[in-house]
Amino acid sequence: MTSVSLYWRIFGLNALVLGAATALLLWAPVTVSVPVLLTEAVILVGGMGVMLVANAALLRIGLAPLDRVTRLMATVDLLRPGQRLPVRGGGEVAELVSTFNAMLERLEKERAASSARALLAQEAERRRIAVELHDEVGQSMTAILLALKQVGDEAPAPLRGEIQQVQEITRASLDEVRRLVRRLRPGVLDDLGLVSAVTSLATEFATHTGLRVHRRFGADLPTLDNGTELVIYRVAQESLTNVARHAEARSATVSLYREDDRVVLEVTDDGRGIGAAHEGAGLRGMRERALLIGATLDVTPVARTGTRIRLAVPAVRKQS
Structure with a gap:
């Protein structure tokens, strides 16, 4: 069964109310005097009120899913997957909600795939940097420590204290490099x-x-x-x-x-x-x-x- 679109529902309701009002004026003993009598004014205002209430109710019910879509669009976070709207009834509004849910699912999958690629690339870069720090910087600083020890053993007594200070600074820097390597890899x-x-x-x-x-x-x-x-x-x-x-x-x-x-x-x-x-x-x-x-x-x-x-x-x- 083909569902009636929101446009035709609103149009049909307006046509029904206006048709009823026309029929009432044509075939019912209802007239509009000049000046307007109180009973005639009550009937006209009452009919207008019924039409407005009916239109408001239909618009409220028919457009409520659009309000939910708007709120979700303003608050959706792809890092918190699974946010979906319920699909009720038929027509173009239900189709819009279904399309929006499908779009969210597609965006979540694409975001997850792109994040996976970025994180894998990040881990690969961390491993590369860790290897370079360990193999190049670490080994170079180790060689410097050995050279300082040899120089310190052969240096005269007044210079040994300063060389030992340089050794301690180099050793602390080497420990920091090793700590960075452990954090990276x-x-x-x-x-x-x-x-x-x-x-x-x-x-x-x-x-x-x-x-x-x-x-x-x-x-x-x-x-x-x-x-x-x-x-x-x-x-x-x-x-x-x-x-x-x-x-x-x-x-x-x-x-x-x-x-x-x-x-x-x-x-x-x-x-x-x-x-x-x-x-x-x-x-x-x-x-x-x-x-x-x-x-x-x-x-x-x-x-x-x-x-x-x-x-x-x-x-x-x-x-x-």
């Missing part, structure tokens, strides 16, 4: 697994920021594929970085556990809370990584003060 993740990598990350974070970092790991964590483990590690890394930069916290807790058919990462702090601030590049980057593996990311305030970042990942086991 978490080799412990490939060698020892996710729990060891997150443990190392939390320990290093506490050492360099002075914050207390508590760790809570479940005992029944499944073995995940490399891409999923990397996303969990990067979200934990970015979450702790946000705590250090913005939260003004004294401590943070990193939890990793299994919940039904999902692996959950939680990073909670006791800082000033997220409030009504807009999400920055860090949080949006985490959402893009979550979409890459079909996970969900929630950022919520905790009791009194602080923020909780929760990443729920489907527990798909590593392919052997």
Whole structure:
């Protein structure tokens, strides 16, 4: 059955009301006097009121989906997929809603694909930079340390103290380079697994920021594929970085556990809370990584003060 369009429904209702008014004037004992009598004015005003109410009701019902589309268009975020409008009835309005939902689905898929390509390129670039830092800069600084030690052993006593100071500065710089390499390319993740990598990350974070970092790991964590483990590690890394930069916290807790058919990462702090601030590049980057593996990311305030970042990942086991 072909549905009647909104245009013809409005036109038909107006034609019905005007036709009824015309028939009433033609065949009913209703006349309009000059001057107009009170009863005639009541009939005319009442008829006009009925027509206006009927038109308003039809427009309200017929155009309500357009209002919902407008509100969703103003608030839709492709990093929070699944936002759709219900399709009710038929006609061009229902077709518009269906087309809008299909457009959202297509945009979400395209956004996920483009984000995946960008994140893979970013990880490849990080690996390249880490290798260059390790192989070129790290080895060069190691050679400088060996040369300084040899010079220090042969130098006269008055110069040895200054050479030792240069050695300490070079050694500290080498340690910083190694730390950057670990941040760019978490080799412990490939060698020892996710729990060891997150443990190392939390320990290093506490050492360099002075914050207390508590760790809570479940005992029944499944073995995940490399891409999923990397996303969990990067979200934990970015979450702790946000705590250090913005939260003004004294401590943070990193939890990793299994919940039904999902692996959950939680990073909670006791800082000033997220409030009504807009999400920055860090949080949006985490959402893009979550979409890459079909996970969900929630950022919520905790009791009194602080923020909780929760990443729920489907527990798909590593392919052997």
